Structures are given as structure tokens and as C-alpha cells.
Amino acid sequence: MISLTSPVETRAHRWPAGLKLAGLCVASTGLFLIKDPWVHAGALAVVLALYAAPGGLFLRAGLRALRVVLPFVVILMLWHLLTDELWQGLLIVLRMVTLVALANLVTMTTRLEELTDLVHRLTAPLRRLGLPVHLLETAIPLVVRFTPVLVGRAQTLAEAWRARSRRRPGWRLVLPLMLQALDDADHVSEALQARGGPLGSRKQD
Structure with missing residues (x-):
């Protein structure tokens, strides 16, 4: 990432x-x-x-x-x-x-660490109320990190399509890009659970 x-x-x-x-x-x-x-x-x-x-x-x-x-x-x-x-x-x-x-x-x-720390400070009042703000604190950095990854994957798929066909790829790239995104999400979920992240802690509860 x-x-x-x-x-x-x-x-x-x-x-x-x-x-x-x-x-x-x-x-x-x-x-x-x-x-x-x-x-x-x-x-x-x-x-x-x-x-x-x-x-x-x-x-x-x-x-x-x-x-x-x-x-x-x-x-x-x-x-x-x-x-x-x-x-x-x-x-x-x-x-x-x-x-x-x-x-x-x-x-x-x-830097991503600065954004994460800022979100942690801003959500402190909600944390005192018992709301699950840790999910938000995890989601925002993941979105920031994965946005350029998905854009890069889309560009790679488009280049691979143009190397094999003269037609424009268009909507045909949606399915493989979606499958790659789901695969990445599955790996991240497993990594979070292995490290005791929010998904893992929720599963244990």
C-alpha cells in the first residue's frame, strides 16, 4: 500500500x-x-x-x-x-x-500518521460516550492509502487491455477491478484480525 x-x-x-x-x-x-x-x-x-x-x-x-x-x-x-x-x-x-x-x-x-492522530483527537468526545470510533479511525487511513492503489490498478488494467485490443476498455474493467478490490479488502481484514484490530476485537466479542 x-x-x-x-x-x-x-x-x-x-x-x-x-x-x-x-x-x-x-x-x-x-x-x-x-x-x-x-x-x-x-x-x-x-x-x-x-x-x-x-x-x-x-x-x-x-x-x-x-x-x-x-x-x-x-x-x-x-x-x-x-x-x-x-x-x-x-x-x-x-x-x-x-x-x-x-x-x-x-x-x-x-502524512498519514498526522491525519490519523487528528482523527483520534477529534473523535475523543464520541469515545467518551462509548461510541465505536475506532472503526472510523481505522477506515479513514485505509481509504487514504487504498485510493491511489485502486487508481493505479485501474490504469494497469487499462494498459493491459489496450495491449491486446484496439477497442476501448470502458465498463469491461469494472468487474476485474472490483474483484481485485475485494481481494485486497479480504487480505486487509485478515491482517487486522491477526493484529487484534477492530474487526478482530469485534469478532471476539
């Missing part, structure tokens, strides 16, 4: 994880309150400038991670073009891409 953390060390790596997540929340709330597409375009330009500031390697790594939103961009723009609401679709797309880019920027500059 790998994480989304950038191999390039930046100043943002030394900022507290709580501060970065709080800034992400404030920026997200502000973008949802603003309805001007030009403001959103400016916000996206600022975010791209933040990606470019640490250098070309960091910029390319960030842009590669953002490729997953391209299908949603195409679908949303086509839908709003058909419904004659192009400006509304442009607003939604700009907001979505900017927010995903900001979230990805936070993840790239925050």
Missing part, C-alpha cells in the same frame, strides 16, 4: 494537520456560498499556482491525482449543455475541481 503524500518536501508539510483541514473547511464553505463562475475560476488558478510553487515534480504528481475527476467533468458539462444551463454546469465543475484539488493538496502535504 502507498499513500497520497508527495515525495517532495514543502513548507506545507510542516504546518499542523488541524490547521490545514480547518482551512479546507473554510475554503469549501466559502466556495459553496459564492455563485460567480469567475471567482471560482480565479480560485482554481490560485490552487494551481500552489501546486506549481514547489516545482514541476510536485505539480505533475498533483495533476496526475486530479485525473480521476475528468469523467465527472465531461458528464456534468454534457448534461448542462443538453439542459441549456451551461453557466450553471461551469460553476459546478469549477467548484468541484477546485475543492478536489484543495483536498488533494492537503493530503499530499500531510
Whole structure:
């Protein structure tokens, strides 16, 4: 498993994880309150400038991670073009891409251990109430770590398909990708149970 953390060390790596997540929340709330597409375009330009500031390697790594939103961009723009609401679709797309880019920027500059510790502190009040917050504390790091793994698996399957066929893979990759994801989930479940993790402890109860 790998994480989304950038191999390039930046100043943002030394900022507290709580501060970065709080800034992400404030920026997200502000973008949802603003309805001007030009403001959103400016916000996206600022975010791209933040990606470019640490250098070309960091910029390319960030842009590669953002490729997953391209299908949603195409679908949303086509839908709003058909419904004659192009400006509304442009607003939604700009907001979505900017927010995903900001979230990805936070993840790239925050180590997984810092995110886990932050979630542990934030869920402390719920833990005192007896709620099973350990499941949440386990799930979030797994999602962060496995997201790039699944993206990489999808790219590998697509390349293998193109090497054997001239047709586009499309939906044909869904089943093998799903089977690989289920296989990985099974191995992780067994590893957690072997180490006395939340799944194992729940099974013993």
C-alpha cells in the first residue's frame, strides 16, 4: 500500500494537520456560498499556482491525482449543455475541481500518521460516550492509502487491455477491478484480525 503524500518536501508539510483541514473547511464553505463562475475560476488558478510553487515534480504528481475527476467533468458539462444551463454546469465543475484539488493538496502535504492522530483527537468526545470510533479511525487511513492503489490498478488494467485490443476498455474493467478490490479488502481484514484490530476485537466479542 502507498499513500497520497508527495515525495517532495514543502513548507506545507510542516504546518499542523488541524490547521490545514480547518482551512479546507473554510475554503469549501466559502466556495459553496459564492455563485460567480469567475471567482471560482480565479480560485482554481490560485490552487494551481500552489501546486506549481514547489516545482514541476510536485505539480505533475498533483495533476496526475486530479485525473480521476475528468469523467465527472465531461458528464456534468454534457448534461448542462443538453439542459441549456451551461453557466450553471461551469460553476459546478469549477467548484468541484477546485475543492478536489484543495483536498488533494492537503493530503499530499500531510502524512498519514498526522491525519490519523487528528482523527483520534477529534473523535475523543464520541469515545467518551462509548461510541465505536475506532472503526472510523481505522477506515479513514485505509481509504487514504487504498485510493491511489485502486487508481493505479485501474490504469494497469487499462494498459493491459489496450495491449491486446484496439477497442476501448470502458465498463469491461469494472468487474476485474472490483474483484481485485475485494481481494485486497479480504487480505486487509485478515491482517487486522491477526493484529487484534477492530474487526478482530469485534469478532471476539
